[in-house]
Amino acid sequence: MREIENIFLAYKKAKSTGLDCVLATVVHVEGSAYRRPGARMLVDEQGLMTGAISGGCLEGDALRKSLHALHQNRNKLITYDTSDETDAVIGAQLGCNGIIQVLFEPIDYSNPTNPVELLKEALETNDESVLVSLFNLQKRQHQMGTCLLFKDNQKTIGECKHPELYQRIKSDARFTLAEHTSCFRTYLSKESEVQAFFQLVPQPVHLVIVGAGNDARILASMADCLGWNISVTDGRATHANKERFIGACQVIVSEPEKALESLDINANTVFVLMTHNYKYDLAVLELLLLKEPLPYIGILGPKKKYHRMLEDLASKGIHPNSKQKSRIYAPIGLDLHSETPAEIALSILSEIQKVLVGSSGDHLKNKKERIHIDEDNEFRLVQLENS
Structure with a gap:
């Protein structure tokens, strides 16, 4: 929660000083990575970074990608493959062996439900909430971005202009709240598909x-x-x-x-x-x-x-x-x-x-499986009938 607070404070400062900024969000991880889906970093046009999407290995390139997204004024999805030891951009021999999807979103200060404002709403509630980021693994397709927040009291903030897609998202947000776990979906229509990351934002301790x-x-x-x-x-x-x-x-x-x-x-x-x-x-x-x-x-x-x-x-x-x-x-x-x-x-x-x-509290070196266990990191397919 402290990281989200710091991101919002940096956002407020950038807004007050007239600096444009970009929110970078990890929306999916396959394999191992230092940070999990939901990790975020705010980058302003002067290159100031708040938050983190990795242990430091991705931030340099993420800064460049952020400024590029800002220059083009459109959302971008970038894939980082840390299992590729020959990738000079990330740095060789990291040993993470993960594929990380990062969504870059230029922030529109005039939009009261932009991604950072949705983060603020999630932060201010004492109930669990679900933050929904929509993206497309086909990089050249339109990246819708972080656009909806569902609260435990049934309140919805944000919008989705596709009625059937919105209803399916709403249903899956309720599932996320009921199961108390984040999840991923692929919504498939006759003409296109879109991926979704449903991030459960828990109550603060x-x-x-x-x-x-x-x-x-x-x-x-x-x-x-x-x-x-x-x-x-x-x-x-x-x-x-x-x-x-x-x-x-x-x-x-x-x-x-x-x-x-x-x-x-x-x-x-x-x-x-x-x-x-x-x-x-x-x-x-x-x-x-x-x-x-x-x-x-x-x-x-x-x-x-x-x-x-x-x-x-x-x-x-x-x-x-x-x-x-x-x-x-x-x-x-x-x-x-x-x-x-x-x-x-x-x-x-x-x-x-x-x-x-509910942790054992044992030494991580004694752990037989990976440190982070993804209970459900698969994109479950949902067919849209009327789209």
């Missing part, structure tokens, strides 16, 4: 840090680098204030009951209890057990603290079931032998990421 000590400041700062939404709550105004935390943080000074009322809690909200105040942490844990299932509740402190909390809850007639307990992580964090506040923050964030994506 919302990290709620209960406690505003110095260790919480480091945790918030590191989570901000991940582009997560961050809220900090504490009963002490001397600790919970805007001066102590990064500007993007929501800071709440309140007792536990009122603090939770001020938060937008959804399925992507995770909690870290680290007030160093046993009673405050216990009160928050009791309230969280009454909420809809949360994916992660981490409690800083030794295991005996957690056992004591369970005992105190039991004395009040509160007995967390096995499902609730499975979402409580106490002691918090992965075993990284962390000692300093920064190391502890790294351990906590790593554990949260592991839980949210």
Whole structure:
């Protein structure tokens, strides 16, 4: 999410200074690549690049292709074959062995639903959304570009001038939302075909840090680098204030009951209890057990603290079931032998990421298959009847 935010900020600056720009988007990958479909880079006419579509090997040529698309003022699809070790443009012996399709789109500032504005809309929603990019693998054909955004609340932004194609796209966008995964389609008519990349834009992670000590400041700062939404709550105004935390943080000074009322809690909200105040942490844990299932509740402190909390809850007639307990992580964090506040923050964030994506957390060198598993990177064929 942070990369999309940076792209939009660069877009706003270019627009305000009258500089034209191009959005480059990875729309399909076959084989291995450093970045996956949905990776983006904004390039302005002076050559300033924001974001990335690779680890650096494609950016030089992508800059030239961006300026070329800008000069011609039309969308272009470029194929990069990193399996070709003789390709001097990309650089030999990369070892990625992937075929990468990159869509280059000059931005029309007068269009309120241009690709970057659609990205902004996706960024501002708290629900999952689907961004649709239409292109044609036959390079000389018209490249329609990123033109539609479907939100989880059934709202659609953008347009498609082909009625039957639009209805099929709408149906496949609903499928993407239901399955919570990106997908690819080829729409075939009697006269032509068009490929589509349906990018699932997930809800941003919302990290709620209960406690505003110095260790919480480091945790918030590191989570901000991940582009997560961050809220900090504490009963002490001397600790919970805007001066102590990064500007993007929501800071709440309140007792536990009122603090939770001020938060937008959804399925992507995770909690870290680290007030160093046993009673405050216990009160928050009791309230969280009454909420809809949360994916992660981490409690800083030794295991005996957690056992004591369970005992105190039991004395009040509160007995967390096995499902609730499975979402409580106490002691918090992965075993990284962390000692300093920064190391502890790294351990906590790593554990949260592991839980949210369902990863084993093992060493990549032990992975038998490729690092990125494409569950469905095939272009599924859809026949259009009336086109």
